[in-house]
Amino acid sequence: MTPNQQEYLKKIHSIQENLAKTWAEYWQHYSTPSSWQFWVTLGAFILPLVILYFLIDRKKAFHLGFYGFNVHVWFHYIDTAGVYNGLWTYPYQINTIIPVSFSLDASLIPVSFMLLYQWTINHHKNYYVYATALCLFFCFYFQTAINRDWLFPAV
DSSP: OOHHHHHHHHHHHHHHHHHHHHHHHHHHHHSSTTSHHHHHHHHHHHHHHHHHHHHSOGGGHHHHHHHHHHHHHHHHHHHHHHHHTTSOOOSOOSOSSSSSOHHIIIIIHHHHHHHHHHHHHHHTOOHHHHHHHHHHIIIIIIHHHHHTTSSSOOO
């Protein structure tokens, strides 16, 4: 590694450390368990999993679970790229370790698509039409609502 490359790498590492500390401070001020937004975000993580537990077709659980995992991985990669490139951010998070919305990536989005997939299979509907509608909802309404403080207005 050249000295110039090492210098750049140290600079990036320093910026990354400062960013992590800044996010931790932000979380301490605005997103701790003492705020109602934290509990809404935690609910968005737990509630879909509870609903899935009761509504999943147990005969197709492995099939649906694999599909949900696939949705989770793809959504997480896309979400990470968007956050990393500054296209969007999440003002309220469950933790400071993961810079993306853990509630959306690991629970709400995958469970929504799993239940939609299960419904389209059981009712012989066109999955692509309904999945497109769900994508549009999450993309244009839900994501915009989070970033524009429609879901979490300042009190």
